[in-house]
Amino acid sequence: MQERAAIASSATEDYVKVIYSHTEWQPEPITSSVLAARLGLAPSSVTEMVKKLAAAGLATHVPYGAVTLTGEGRALALRMLRRHRLIETWLVESFGYRWDEVHDEAEVLEHAVSDRFLEAIAGKLGHPLRDPHGDPIPRADGSVEQPDAVLLADAPDGFAGPVVRISDRDPALLQYLGDEGFALDSVVTVVERRPFGGALAVRLGSATLDLGDEAARAMWLGASAS
Amino acid sequence: MQERAAIASSATEDYVKVIYSHTEWQPEPITSSVLAARLGLAPSSVTEMVKKLAAAGLATHVPYGAVTLTGEGRALALRMLRRHRLIETWLVESFGYRWDEVHDEAEVLEHAVSDRFLEAIAGKLGHPLRDPHGDPIPRADGSVEQPDAVLLADAPDGFAGPVVRISDRDPALLQYLGDEGFALDSVVTVVERRPFGGALAVRLGSATLDLGDEAARAMWLGASAS
DNA sequence: CACGTATTTTCGGCACACCGAAATTATAGA
DNA sequence: TCTATAATTTCGGTGTGCCGAAAATACGTG
Numbered sequence: 001m002q003e004r005a006a007i008a009s010s011a012t013e014d015y016v017k018v019i020y021s022h023t024e025w026q027p028e029p030i031t032s033s034v035l036a037a038r039l040g041l042a043p044s045s046v047t048e049m050v051k052k053l054a055a056a057g058l059a060t061h062v063p064y065g066a067v068t069l070t071g072e073g074r075a076l077a078l079r080m081l082r083r084h085r086l087i088e089t090w091l092v093e094s095f096g097y098r099w100d101e102v103h104d105e106a107e108v109l110e111h112a113v114s115d116r117f118l119e120a121i122a123g124k125l126g127h128p129l130r131d132p133h134g135d136p137i138p139r140a141d142g143s144v145e146q147p148d149a150v151l152l153a154d155a156p157d158g159f160a161g162p163v164v165r166i167s168d169r170d171p172a173l174l175q176y177l178g179d180e181g182f183a184l185d186s187v188v189t190v191v192e193r194r195p196f197g198g199a200l201a202v203r204l205g206s207a208t209l210d211l212g213d214e215a216a217r218a219m220w221l222g223a224s225a226s
Numbered sequence: 227m228q229e230r231a232a233i234a235s236s237a238t239e240d241y242v243k244v245i246y247s248h249t250e251w252q253p254e255p256i257t258s259s260v261l262a263a264r265l266g267l268a269p270s271s272v273t274e275m276v277k278k279l280a281a282a283g284l285a286t287h288v289p290y291g292a293v294t295l296t297g298e299g300r301a302l303a304l305r306m307l308r309r310h311r312l313i314e315t316w317l318v319e320s321f322g323y324r325w326d327e328v329h330d331e332a333e334v335l336e337h338a339v340s341d342r343f344l345e346a347i348a349g350k351l352g353h354p355l356r357d358p359h360g361d362p363i364p365r366a367d368g369s370v371e372q373p374d375a376v377l378l379a380d381a382p383d384g385f386a387g388p389v390v391r392i393s394d395r396d397p398a399l400l401q402y403l404g405d406e407g408f409a410l411d412s413v414v415t416v417v418e419r420r421p422f423g424g425a426l427a428v429r430l431g432s433a434t435l436d437l438g439d440e441a442a443r444a445m446w447l448g449a450s451a452s
Numbered sequence: 453c454a455c456g457t458a459t460t461t462t463c464g465g466c467a468c469a470c471c472g473a474a475a476t477t478a479t480a481g482a
Numbered sequence: 483t484c485t486a487t488a489a490t491t492t493c494g495g496t497g498t499g500c501c502g503a504a505a506a507t508a509c510g511t512g
Contacts, residue, residue, distance in 0.1 A: 011499065032460060045500050047461055052498090064460055064507055095346050105340055112338035114331055120321050237469065258490060271470050273491050278468090290477055290490055454512090461506070468498090476491065482484085 008058075010111045013080050014039060015049055016058055019069055020077030025151070025165075025220065029066035078138040083110040083118055085131035085138075088168070090121045092132045099132040100174040133174075134165035134184050134220070148223070152188065153200065153216035160189040161221035173218055180209060188221055234284075236337045239306050240265060241275055242284055245295055246303030251377070251391075251446065255292035304364040309336040309344055311357035311364075314394070316347045318358045325358040326400035359400075360391035360410050360446070374449070378414065379426065379442035386415040387447035399444055406435060414447055 008016070018038045022030040036046040050067050053059040058073035069077060087106040091097040097105070119140070122128075129137055129145050138144045149164045162185045168174060181204055182188075191201040191208060199210035234242070244264045248256040262272040276293055279285040284299035295303060313332040317323040323331070345366070348354075355363055355371050364370045375390045388411045394400060407430055408414075417427040417434060425436035 009498075033458095041499090042501055043460065044462080044502075049499070051461095091343075095343065105343060108338045108340075109335075112334045114334075117317075117321065117331060235468075259488095267469090268471055269490065270472075270492080275469070277491095455509105456511095457509085459506105459508075461504100463504080464502095466499105466501080468500105469496105471496075472494095474491100474493080476489100478489070479485105479487085481486090 008056075008076060011049065012053065012056070012058070013076065013111060015046075015053060016069065016073050016077045017080040017084070019059065019067055020074060020081065025149075029068050031066060035067060075142055078142045078144065080110060081135075082138040082140065083113070085135050086118060086122055086125070086128075087113070088133070089125055089128055089131045089137070093125060094121075098175075098178070099168070100171040100178060102132065103168050103171055130184075132184070133168040134163070135168070149220035151217060152190070152202070152211070152219040152221055153213065155190045155221055157190055157193060159221065160187060161223060162187050163219055164222035165220040167218040170214075170218070173215060177215065177218070181205065181207070182219065188219070234282075234302060237275065238279065238282070238284070239302065239337060241272075241279060242295065242299050242303045243306040243310070245285065245293055246300060246307065251375075255294050257292060261293060301368055304368045304370065306336060307361075308364040308366065309339070311361050312344060312348050312351070312354075313339070314359070315351055315354055315357045315363070319351060320347075324401075324404070325394070326397040326404060328358065329394050329397055356410075358410075359394045360389070361394070375446035377443060378416070378428070378437070378445040378447055379439065381416045381447055383416055383419060385447065386413060387449060388413050389445055390448035391446040393444040396440075396444070399441060403441065403444070407431065407433070408445065414445070 015035070018035060019030055022034065022038070032046050032050065033043055035050075036043040039046065050059060050061050053067075053073065054061050057070055058076060059070060060068050084106050087109050088099075088102040091102045091105055092099060122140075127139075129139075131137055134147075136145045136147065147164050150159070150161075155161075163182060164184070166174065166177060166182065166184070186204060189203040191203050193200055194210075199212055200216045201208060201210050241261070244261060245256055248260065248264070258272050258276065259269050261276075262269040265272065276285060276287050279293075279299065280287050283296055284302060286294050286296060310332050313335050314325075314328040317328040317331055318325060348366075353365075355365075357363055360373075362371045362373065373390050376385070376387075381387075389408060390410070392400065392403060392408065392410070412430060415429040417429055419426055420436075425438055426442045427434060427436050
């Protein structure tokens with residue numbers, strides 16, 4: 001019954017990766033419009049493509065509703081995330097890229113390198129399980145370490161913990177956070193949440209600074225540093 | 227008058243590269259059918275695409291005749307050859323690929339890596355001017371060292387000289403030649419040309435072996451070793 | 453529950469790059 | 483020179499992935 005797994009197009013790989021990524025840290029399935037926004041495409045294009053993904057057995061789609069990956073789709077997504085994150089790690093470790101510079105290059109290379117090449121760089125890096133932004137790198141067999149973490153924006157007042165992940169979605173934000181001194185494993189304490197959707201005051205080392213909503217939704221804190 | 231140089235598609239890059247390569251070691255301009263054969267495409271597709279190259283100012287085309295590059299086309303071709311050959315060199319030097327294994331990977335990566343990345347690997351390699359097959363690597367400014375060399379198949383009886391280039395077109399042939407002991411700078415002597423399109427007998431080190439036409443057309447010898 | 457608004461899908465179209473079949477042009481031999 | 487054959491181009495058509503406009507559907511509010 002099972003079709004010979006045709007090689008996926010670059011577009012297919014991107015869709016599947018974005019669909020999976022959306023549920024990686026927050027479990028509601030993604031909708032067409034969000035998917036369209038993340039991919040920078042018109043919603044109509046996404047509807048069409050999602051139908052093709054469904055036809056290929058990679059996703060299921062409730063009309064006017066959510067898009068979900070099948071097991072096969074999830075496997076492809078994990079494969080792509082492994083590629084993306086290994087390449088990002090490698091660019092930082094071996095080429096001196098800053099963490100806010102790696103995304104675009106990785107976005108292209110993840111579709112281009114062979115498995116042989118990818119596993120060669122994995123070997124060079126010592127088979128890391130986390131990338132420079134703290135994202136877990138799936139293993140070649142598809143298994144992933146999912147660190148449990150809370151979104152900084154959702155952390156209660158007084159919560160303290162190490163930064164375990166910073167979203168790489170917006171390079172400018174990443175650069176800003178880097179300039180402010182945030183890094184993986186920096187310990188951050190939630191000081192105060194200003195009312196009416198205001199900024200979130202946090203302590204980083206000896207400094208206290210206010211983060212806007214976007215920034216507070218880009219970082220995850222792990223269990224309190226012991 | 228000069229159009230903003232639009233970014234070339236991967237297909238465009240391949241066409242231009244093949245057109246240039248054809249005249250790199252032998253100066254007759256390429257025809258549609260040869261171009262089609264090299265690209266593995268139908269002749270009709272090539273005719274169409276060549277028209278687009280001409281419209282883009284990259285090539286000129288005499289109907290039913292030759293395809294030639296413009297200055298701009300040549301510049302793009304050199305840029306692609308630089309990419310291809312630097313990547314091949316890098317795969318051999320840094321990843322332990324054999325010279326018969328690099329071609330396909332380079333073929334994909336040459337379209338994918340950024341200039342920044344490419345120049346980073348060029349730096350790591352010490353800005354080499356020759357790739358593992360002896361092909362000259364164009365500099366970033368488009369200049370090339372053209373070693374003067376004679377095709378083994380065209381060398382007169384008794385000619386002796388170092389191998390300065392081995393075509394990377396056919397990996398199987400490359401592997402065969404490697405197994406027989408041919409490498410860059412191996413000194414080869416033309417012993418005898420068997421009549422009626424027969425094999426070419428050559429001496430390599432202490433061994434004498436017969437090469438078929440295809441092999442004899444894949445290697446170039448430099449000026450006699452002094 | 454009904455209606456207006458927001459989301460999603462359908463539909464016609466487009467650009468790119470490819471193909472095979474048929475028509476055209478070039479060329480080499482008689 | 484004429485013609486058969488080979489090379490090249492034209493033409494209609496395909497698949498992929500994208501778009502905007504218009505139609506369909508879902509949903510919150512009164």
